[in-house]
Amino acid sequence: MKNITFTMLKPDSVSKGNIGKIIDKIIQDGFEIVAMKYTRLSIEDASEFYSIHSERPFFGDLISYMTGGPIVAAVLKKENAVEDFRKLIGSTNPLEAEKGTIRNLFADSISENAIHGSDSDENAIIESSFLFEKDEMFQ
Numbered sequence: 001m002k003n004i005t006f007t008m009l010k011p012d013s014v015s016k017g018n019i020g021k022i023i024d025k026i027i028q029d030g031f032e033i034v035a036m037k038y039t040r041l042s043i044e045d046a047s048e049f050y051s052i053h054s055e056r057p058f059f060g061d062l063i064s065y066m067t068g069g070p071i072v073a074a075v076l077k078k079e080n081a082v083e084d085f086r087k088l089i090g091s092t093n094p095l096e097a098e099k100g101t102i103r104n105l106f107a108d109s110i111s112e113n114a115i116h117g118s119d120s121d122e123n124a125i126i127e128s129s130f131l132f133e134k135d136e137m138f139q
């Protein structure tokens, strides 16, 4: 069965002109784009989105970074979408990301790491709901 995952091409990917190349890799890897939006996160949205990290020392920097410029958010569909997408993006720290992964190719640092990918089916739905309506997410 196909399921969905949620991604954001983070502000560094937009400002560096990498969104076309990253979207191309996602499509070449077999993901179908269900919904896509070019937008900018509010401080409230970013804080809620990353609320699990609110006690971490890097939380303030993370919110500034994620709200500092536009992003591209998308809902993606594929068999085994969540796990396969985490493989495609690579480790959180680009220095540890496998060769050829999106973070290996396009990320500069553990904080500005090019792209987000959901870590579970449940979170994929919760995260998609931040930016998309139900009828956009399930097509």
Ligand code: IDP
Pocket (backbone or CB within 6 Å): 053, 058, 062, 091, 092, 110, 111, 112, 113, 115, 116, 117, 119
């Ligand atoms: P993930 O994006 O690979 O799922 P998480 O641990 O969920 O990684 O962290 C969310 C985001 O917070 C990361 O993508 C990165 O932007 C930032 N982050 C995580 N760990 C660090 C850190 O140690 N220093 C600075 N930023 C971090």
Ligand code: MG
Pocket (backbone or CB within 6 Å): 119
């Ligand atoms: Mg995470």
